[in-house]
Amino acid sequence: MTHFGDRLAAAVRRAGNPVVVGLDPRYDDLPAALNSSPAAARIDERAAACGRFCREVIDVVAARVPAVKPQAAFFEQLGPPGMQALADVMRYARDRGLLVIADAKRNDIGSTAEAYADAWLGHDSPWGADALTVSPYLGGDSLDPFVDAATRRGAGLFVLVKTSNPGGGQFQDLNAADRPLYRHVAAHVERLAAGSIGAEDYGSVGAVTGATYPAQLAELRAAMPHAWLLVPGYGSQGATARDVAGAFDARGLGAVVNNARGIIFAYRRPEYAGLGTTRWQDAVAAATDDMIAALRAETPAGRLVPRP
Amino acid sequence: MTHFGDRLAAAVRRAGNPVVVGLDPRYDDLPAALNSSPAAARIDERAAACGRFCREVIDVVAARVPAVKPQAAFFEQLGPPGMQALADVMRYARDRGLLVIADAKRNDIGSTAEAYADAWLGHDSPWGADALTVSPYLGGDSLDPFVDAATRRGAGLFVLVKTSNPGGGQFQDLNAADRPLYRHVAAHVERLAAGSIGAEDYGSVGAVTGATYPAQLAELRAAMPHAWLLVPGYGSQGATARDVAGAFDARGLGAVVNNARGIIFAYRRPEYAGLGTTRWQDAVAAATDDMIAALRAETPAGRLVPRP
Numbered sequence: 001m002t003h004f005g006d007r008l009a010a011a012v013r014r015a016g017n018p019v020v021v022g023l024d025p026r027y028d029d030l031p032a033a034l035n036s037s038p039a040a041a042r043i044d045e046r047a048a049a050c051g052r053f054c055r056e057v058i059d060v061v062a063a064r065v066p067a068v069k070p071q072a073a074f075f076e077q078l079g080p081p082g083m084q085a086l087a088d089v090m091r092y093a094r095d096r097g098l099l100v101i102a103d104a105k106r107n108d109i110g111s112t113a114e115a116y117a118d119a120w121l122g123h124d125s126p127w128g129a130d131a132l133t134v135s136p137y138l139g140g141d142s143l144d145p146f147v148d149a150a151t152r153r154g155a156g157l158f159v160l161v162k163t164s165n166p167g168g169g170q171f172q173d174l175n176a177a178d179r180p181l182y183r184h185v186a187a188h189v190e191r192l193a194a195g196s197i198g199a200e201d202y203g204s205v206g207a208v209t210g211a212t213y214p215a216q217l218a219e220l221r222a223a224m225p226h227a228w229l230l231v232p233g234y235g236s237q238g239a240t241a242r243d244v245a246g247a248f249d250a251r252g253l254g255a256v257v258n259n260a261r262g263i264i265f266a267y268r269r270p271e272y273a274g275l276g277t278t279r280w281q282d283a284v285a286a287a288t289d290d291m292i293a294a295l296r297a298e299t300p301a302g303r304l305v306p307r308p
Numbered sequence: 309m310t311h312f313g314d315r316l317a318a319a320v321r322r323a324g325n326p327v328v329v330g331l332d333p334r335y336d337d338l339p340a341a342l343n344s345s346p347a348a349a350r351i352d353e354r355a356a357a358c359g360r361f362c363r364e365v366i367d368v369v370a371a372r373v374p375a376v377k378p379q380a381a382f383f384e385q386l387g388p389p390g391m392q393a394l395a396d397v398m399r400y401a402r403d404r405g406l407l408v409i410a411d412a413k414r415n416d417i418g419s420t421a422e423a424y425a426d427a428w429l430g431h432d433s434p435w436g437a438d439a440l441t442v443s444p445y446l447g448g449d450s451l452d453p454f455v456d457a458a459t460r461r462g463a464g465l466f467v468l469v470k471t472s473n474p475g476g477g478q479f480q481d482l483n484a485a486d487r488p489l490y491r492h493v494a495a496h497v498e499r500l501a502a503g504s505i506g507a508e509d510y511g512s513v514g515a516v517t518g519a520t521y522p523a524q525l526a527e528l529r530a531a532m533p534h535a536w537l538l539v540p541g542y543g544s545q546g547a548t549a550r551d552v553a554g555a556f557d558a559r560g561l562g563a564v565v566n567n568a569r570g571i572i573f574a575y576r577r578p579e580y581a582g583l584g585t586t587r588w589q590d591a592v593a594a595a596t597d598d599m600i601a602a603l604r605a606e607t608p609a610g611r612l613v614p615r616p
Contacts, residue, residue: 024420043434071423073421073423076427076435077424077426080391083388084388105443107413109472119381165447167446174485181489
């Protein structure tokens, strides 16, 4: 299996854009056709509806973007039937040529981390993710089993470095030895990335760096030259295309930008209200295309496609 | 539903000891009767075997200890059938009067953290945990939805503060403003604990503090006087009863000590080899009783039971 960093570069080039569609199927937000009785539905019915919703989103975006990012929390919220839906959705996305980044923010100490890595990483694993988000608090030895499994299986990792939430800085921004904690984590990620490098000059190990902190995004691009950046916070969390421009390299590679609610629930946004709730898939398509256009216009991702 | 800190105190008093049995069902380590063909078994067969193994462990320990701690990683490793087994095992343990601490080390930003909290916390949630382990890297606002749900549902949290692995200090021990990161996290946990306090003077929010760092354990007991400590690292990771003595208050409350492999796979330990592999449940019983005796002899937990 090909190196994850190279596969991601190929997928971004093929799509001509770096958009990741976040699959956050909050049941209460589903279009009316899929969520007719929110209070009464049993958990297996809710899981089935969320699975169907995600598959229909995938049908719309598969030809448009390089990757999807299912958020484990919304599937776990639906218990075991939700986890079955997650597995089904991940397979459905892979079968349609999308890379699947499982956003599960897992980690544990060494031998348990091995089990998580075995669970998630690679197409032959039980969940079959192309990449997984992981948390760094437990230290480098907790990340090693993930790195080993990712390297063996052509899969990737995105380590939380600087998250997009307002309180993310409470610990991440604490200064230790003249630089914030997130820069210590970034230095570790860069070592792992440089140690797992592929033909496109990026490693199998990348970083999660929030779009809501544009200055740090450019700083972290420079601090981790070999790490793919997974950038959340675009759209509903307030970040714009211009805010994420600093995450890219000069080729327009090196970053993928996630948008969940702003795309999958676009039918609720005023700018797409004209489509009506029954045409929610058209709203997904329009919001995806609008985000692609914005990133092409305002960031180096515009270099991925020939100028008209 | 009663306050989690009070329920945990009651369960520890009722059992007369603070032992938590970790349910880490590594399929390859199961007794031969449950794992006859490791290479050939399908994932649903492995999940069924792990579920049966955990239920049999629960049958042995339910009358002996206050709580069990299923490790999500080993169930996730078995895909959706593994997650069904996890839900079944958690229910089985609850039905036998054990508190269930789901060791999943979850977290995410606010609105997604809400989904995780809703998934796991409380007996009416899809997974039905009495408590959940969570990671602090994303900051206090990522913990708030967990605290809110725990408070509403009589459930608890254990926030990673100082983990038991050799490399745990890489980030946790970084000095920021004259104290290590883990002390900043501990200060935050103490605020949450003091803000959710019950009749036994402990909050709904506790901390994970590894037994493998005995000096820090006592330091953290003092720094978080209102936080229950969940102490991993006993036994297979090298910590002894004496190492965990500093985690308790003068009543013998305030800490629960986890042991997974050392109990559930005790049939593989030299000291229980005489029982043979077919009597693996007897080895579970003996290892549990031996750990209880050691904690009673070497720690303030001895005060939980009348002196003979």
